[in-house]
Amino acid sequence: MLKKERHAFIIKQINLHNKVLSADLATALNVSEDTIRRDLMELDDSRQIVKVHGGALSKSFHYPFQHTDIYAVDAKKAIARKAIGLIKSGMMVLTGGGTTVLEMMQALPQNLAVTIFTISPLVALQLADHPLVTVILIGGEFSKDSQVCVGSQVVNYLHEIKFDICFLGTNGISIADGVTDSDLNIVHLKKAMINASHRLVVMCISEKLNSVQRMNVCPLSKVDYLITDLDPDSAVLDDYREKGIQLY
Amino acid sequence: MLKKERHAFIIKQINLHNKVLSADLATALNVSEDTIRRDLMELDDSRQIVKVHGGALSKSFHYPFQHTDIYAVDAKKAIARKAIGLIKSGMMVLTGGGTTVLEMMQALPQNLAVTIFTISPLVALQLADHPLVTVILIGGEFSKDSQVCVGSQVVNYLHEIKFDICFLGTNGISIADGVTDSDLNIVHLKKAMINASHRLVVMCISEKLNSVQRMNVCPLSKVDYLITDLDPDSAVLDDYREKGIQLY
């Protein structure tokens, strides 16, 4: 077995599985681990793979997300575009926090005159230079984790007003468990927001579809619209369509 | 499972959900929590995530503060340093908006445990990564000009609480007219803030000293402390000293 052959084999394995272990290669190729290690070194030196302790990884595997500031921006922008279509002039809109909502506010047309209530300081700041929008920031204890206002103050406030439409990003949505989240405060909050709104729009990037978090926010029956980055006719969404949710 | 694989998995999870819990990762990846903790440490060290007690948070979720457009930064930093000396652990602090206050919050010692009420979303966000501070954001209509919450909602709220100390930046202060400002909403607000606080700290860069704005906020007799970037013994401040204001 020539060195070149081993190298070819290793590259093939990595392309196949995205990773290899030194020990596996040693037995598979019937050479010592030192040899494998030296092979991996060379392939790393020639930038064909990335050597790590214990084996090697495919180059594309090496931190695929580092370059985008916000993850899945494009998907979120797509969702934002669709979501904006649901807003009509004169509406009272309620929004949560989250990057998807932020994208949405950034893309809000300049000629839309609405009142936006939000629990997210970031959303408020984002709308600061929008000429026609009135922004009401709902105050309360500021959660360092989720960067929104939470707590009973917010919940009480929400009891007193009725909104036309509520936009929520979500961390988990599935057929079986509906909308779920992982933070107790946020769950309380979202429940109150949902109850305070005439219609509910849930926004979810396709990667998060059918994922379940620890705590229950609301059943799917409460969701009026589900917006994803997918084609609304996609088969992936069939189950949601059958539940009577409007897809965008 | 190679370490890098775990790292990639963790980063993906964080990008998806904006946060992860160590315990969840440990079960998901079938390693001990110690290992996860060490992983999170490393990812934090390399600035890819933000480690917090119990897990980690997405970094991209932090608001990009741009301090480029702040006027007279050095003077404001000097003021901020002095102002912080007035805050003691356990206090209920009320703050306005403004760049001086922001500088102050940025310089707040990590070991200070206080509750900070603010009308400024920027202040809240600035304090997001401060471990011991509880932040209460006072909600209301968001003023696009001044980037703080204004309106009757805020004023009403302020009627109900009494604070130990209130920090205000100002656009005008003079012997004859006291503290003045140019925006009606802000004047209402500041009056309410002053009334709600046991002591009042006014912060003013020397350039704005002895300038007068259109509307009256409060007489000098209400001002307990005046903090400028000047030497407190400076002759420029003599008139204020004679009014019984504590200078810093």
Added chain:
DNA sequence: TATTACTATGCGGTTTTATGCAGGATTTAC
């Protein structure tokens, strides 16, 4: 063909890395 020079490989011993575990200290939650 014998000599030489160079590369590739394996082996033993040492060092480093990765991980888990035990305990005590801290922090958080109720």
Added chain:
DNA sequence: GTAAATCCTGCATAAAACCGCATAGTAATA
């Protein structure tokens, strides 16, 4: 204020990597 969760520190262990060296192969050349 107490209980539970989380963290930190030090330690133990096994795996992996490293280092030097011996040896085997390989190739070029006299």
